[in-house]
Amino acid sequence: MQALRVDRLTDDLSGVTLAEIPAPVRAPGEVLVRVRAASLNFPDLLMTRGEYQFKPQPPFTSGLEFAGEVLEADPPSGFAPGDRVMGGNKTGAFAERASVPADKLSAMPQGIDFPAAAAMGAAYSTAFSGLVELGGLQEGQWVLVHGASGGVGLAACDLARALGARVIATTGSPDKVDRIAALARPEAVIVAEGRFREAVADVTSGALADIVFDPVGGDVFNESTRCVAFGGKLMVVGFTSGRIADIATNIPLIKGFSVIGLRAGEYARRFPERGRAIQNAITRLADAGAITPAIDRTLPLSRWREGFDAMARRELVGKVVFVPRA
Numbered sequence: 001m002q003a004l005r006v007d008r009l010t011d012d013l014s015g016v017t018l019a020e021i022p023a024p025v026r027a028p029g030e031v032l033v034r035v036r037a038a039s040l041n042f043p044d045l046l047m048t049r050g051e052y053q054f055k056p057q058p059p060f061t062s063g064l065e066f067a068g069e070v071l072e073a074d075p076p077s078g079f080a081p082g083d084r085v086m087g088g089n090k091t092g093a094f095a096e097r098a099s100v101p102a103d104k105l106s107a108m109p110q111g112i113d114f115p116a117a118a119a120m121g122a123a124y125s126t127a128f129s130g131l132v133e134l135g136g137l138q139e140g141q142w143v144l145v146h147g148a149s150g151g152v153g154l155a156a157c158d159l160a161r162a163l164g165a166r167v168i169a170t171t172g173s174p175d176k177v178d179r180i181a182a183l184a185r186p187e188a189v190i191v192a193e194g195r196f197r198e199a200v201a202d203v204t205s206g207a208l209a210d211i212v213f214d215p216v217g218g219d220v221f222n223e224s225t226r227c228v229a230f231g232g233k234l235m236v237v238g239f240t241s242g243r244i245a246d247i248a249t250n251i252p253l254i255k256g257f258s259v260i261g262l263r264a265g266e267y268a269r270r271f272p273e274r275g276r277a278i279q280n281a282i283t284r285l286a287d288a289g290a291i292t293p294a295i296d297r298t299l300p301l302s303r304w305r306e307g308f309d310a311m312a313r314r315e316l317v318g319k320v321v322f323v324p325r326a
Contacts, residue, residue, distance in 0.1 A: 002325060003061045003095035004304050009050040013308055016048055016062065018301065024092075024099040031073040031102050033085060036114035037298075038066035038093040040307050040320040041122055041151065042240060047091075048308075056091055063093025063322075067108060067117035077102035084108040086117040094301060096324045103272070106279050109286035119293035119319040122264070123155035124282045125275075127213075129264040130235045131160055133278060135211045139164030144200060144209035144227055146192060146216045147240055148184055149176045151319040154294040156213045157184035162290040165211075168203055170196070170220070172314075179317040183294045192216070197226040211235065218243035225251050232257045294318035301325065 001023040008015030026032040041064050046052035048062065065088035073079040079102060087105035092098045108117045131137040143160040147153040148169035160167050161184075169184050170192035171177060177189045188203045190196055200208060208229040214221055218241030221234075225247060228234050234257055252259055268275025285291045296318035299307050307320035 001096040002301065004063065004301065004322075005059050006048050006056075006062050007059045009048065009058060011049050013048055013305065015058065016304075016308075018304060021061070021095075023097045026072050026099045029074065029077070029101055030099045031077055031079050031085070031105055032071045032097065032099045033066070033068040033105070034071050035066045035093065035096055035098050035324050036068040037118040038063050038088075038095075038301075038322050038324070039115075039118040039122075039151070040311060040322065041065065042238070042311065044094075045308060045311055054090055061092045061095050063095070064088050064090065065118060065121045066093040066098055067114045068098070071097070073102065079105065084114075084117075086121055088121065094304065094322055094324075106283065109283050111289065112286060112292075115295060115298050115321040115323070116293050118321055119151065119295055120155075120282070120286065120291075123151040123293065123319065124159060124291065125268070125278055126152050126237065126262065126264040127156040127159045128278050128282055129267055130213055130237060130260075130262040131156060131165075131211060132163070132281075133267070133274065134260050134262060135213075135233050135235060137163055137165055137211060141165050141210035142168065142204050142207060142229070144168045144170065144212045144224070145184075145186075146170045146212070146214045146220050146224070147238075148180050148186075148189070149173065149314075149317040150215065150240070151294070152215050152237065153213075154180075154184055154318055155291075157186055158291050158294070159285075161185065162285055166204075168200060168209065172216075172220075176317055183317065192220050192223070194223075196223055200227045208232070213237060215239075216241045217245050219245075221245035221247075225255070225257075228255065228257045230256045234259045236261045295321055297321075298323060 217239035
């Protein structure tokens with residue numbers, strides 16, 4: 001089969017190649033899936049450099065998540081050949097076939113196609129875990145979402161709006177403001193440069209944000225400590241800025257807010273029953289048409305470099321989805 005392989009860890013993708021390799025053989029407890037679409041996530045890029053917290057040793061097949069059709073499954077798995085599924089593992093999605101543990105898959109929501117299903121999993125489970133499971137999101141609350149041009153940020157905007165929150169989206173790129181506004185439909189889009197607290201205060205009439213959802217880190221995190229309301233929650237989701245921020249503990253003490261670290265995948269592994277509940281809630285919302293993943297572009301897997309380069313250059317507004325050859 002054709003697969004995107006990371007043969008060497010480099011900072012310029014020179015160690016990544018599209019190669020012909022043997023198709024996976026299904027192990028007991030696994031489900032073999034024909035991959036119809038697979039979405040690119042920021043950790044996929046980081047893993048080609050050895051910069052993600054999970055560090056697979058080369059060679060490995062890249063890709064966290066996919067959607068496709070079941071080819072083989074054990075009856076106890078709950079899946080049967082022909083079932084439309086979504087899910088994935090830490091690697092292996094950017095290929096024509098993938099074999100993963102049955103508990104890493106779920107049925108696709110009704111009424112969405114393979115690219116949308118591939119784009120939904122990790123982004124929406126991260127958003128739901130942070131905003132609802134750990135953040136306790138309530139209708140009418142103000143949610144400040146950083147990195148709103150990325151898949152996770154757009155998912156957080158989409159989910160928060162679907163649940164009745166009022167959303168402020170931010171971006172570091174002024175040229176993305178209109179596209180974010182059209183896709184996310186927030187109350188406002190703010191360029192998160194320098195001191196942006198006053199802009200947040202203006203939108204919220206001084207109330208500030210009940211939840212700050214921050215996949216960016218660095219200077220954005222530092223300024224976010226000034227944007228979170230008393231008793232609010234500041235969610236640490238990632239560090240796409242490249243800098244891990246620190247915080248003086250007197251700041252959350254004085255302002256009475258919580259700093260909460262979010263690792264959605266690890267949360268689901270430690271609390272599998274909650275992970276299943278989160279996935280079921282997302283599926284119900286998708287079945288009802290309440291949430292829809294934002295896709296920047298859909299590319300054949302042969303054009304993988306275009307997608308990775310666009311992500312590295314921070315050009316995207318939404319997810320990149322790769323489609324393996326038929």
